[in-house]
Amino acid sequence: MIIMRLKIDNFYSFKDFEINFSYPRKVKNSLIEHEFIEKIPNFRFKKLNIIMGANSAGKTTFGKMLRNIFNFIAKQRVDLLLEAVNKEGTEAMFELDIVLKEENKYNLYRLNVVVEKIMLNEDDEHLNIKKMKLSKATLNKNDSYERAIERLDVVKKYSQEENEKNETEKILDEINGFGWFFNFPQSNNLTKKIKNLNVASNILKTFDNTIQNIKEIENTENGYQIIFKNRDSVLLQNGKIVDRDILSSGTEEALGIIFAIDQMIQEPDRPFYIDEKFSHAHSELEKSILSIMIDIMGNESQLFFTTHNSDILTMNFPTHSFTFLSKREDGKINVTYPEDMIKRNDRNLINYVKNNVFDTIPDDELIYDIIDIINNKRKGVI
Helix, strand or coil, rough: EEEEEEEEEEEECCCEEECCCECCCCCCCCCCCEEEECCEEEEEEHHHHEEEEECCCHHHHHHHHHHHHHHHHHHHHHHHHHHHHHCCCCCEEEEEEEEEECCEEEEEEEEEEEEEEEECCCCCEEEEEEEEEEEECCCCCCCHHHHHHCCCEEEECCCCCCCCCCCCHHHHCCCCCCCEEEEEECCCCCCCCCCCCHHHHHHHHHHCEEEEEEEECCCCCEEEEEEEECEEEEEEEEEEEHHHHCCCHHHHHHHHHHHHHHHHHCCCCHHHHHHCCCCCCCHHHHHHHHHHHHHCCCCCEEEEEEEEHHHHCCCCHHHHEEEEEEEEECCEEECCCCHHHHHCCCCCCHHHHCCCCCCCCCCCHHHHHHHHHHHHHHHHCC
């Protein structure tokens, strides 16, 4: 599955929000290979999506919303959409454009869903699907994304207002059968069997050079032992760390990174959302791991990678690989694409960020006001 575009309105803090993952111009000598659909070279999509922004700009929330939508499509998890509806209103909408390979063809789908939150009583909420529409276009060899969306035709639809029979599950079944992987800061633990222990060992020993190895514990469910050179060890049982005090914060984060890379090796052709997994890691480690992830991605995969590390901007990725989110004072989240402002692949992208061209540096004026507050308090002014 390839994600091309997503519109969100009134879910979480997203108001009239739209983000696009296509790009119009071919980049020469790009570090990111195969940013197009096989045999359809003009249908370009962003394989690497580095999402940056200030705190609370929506980077994690965007990933959660994307995950909620996937679970709604694949598993009819309406509860996840219900909890995401913004408290300021009852009606919400999303519109998702994706490409799926079906048999030997690539199909572009657009799913539009309008929902309404119904308050039955103070303790009971219900999500009502008001409208759902699925459109489709089979891609031709000369198609671009922009050309294909002009041919989208409605496949199936449902409207409560028109008293149509509710066949929303049948609509969702039309675009089922795809996979995804999300890894958020709070989900560091290993919850599935590690298939590539040699890779896991290399990562752990890089994060902590006192680690000797990691091995699977026989006759256990997802049981592993991290062995140190001084013969200490840490047990991992079904994703839980038995003695977490021995591991540093960075090494504990490495467990989530191991899980992500192991999944990328096993099933490379799907979307991966890696959200701020390197808050306790050295900048060079983050850059190295990101490079490895890019190398092992499938040709029909996308990597969404959120970070605050400005050193990532120096890695000579195409300008279109970066997306910047910012939040206005009214709470609305804005999207900025640097390629719209910089008409060439500028290696000095970091200078634009440092000069706050993309409105991603937090306003720290109130932080410095703390000094005045403390001084005034000491003087007895307040």
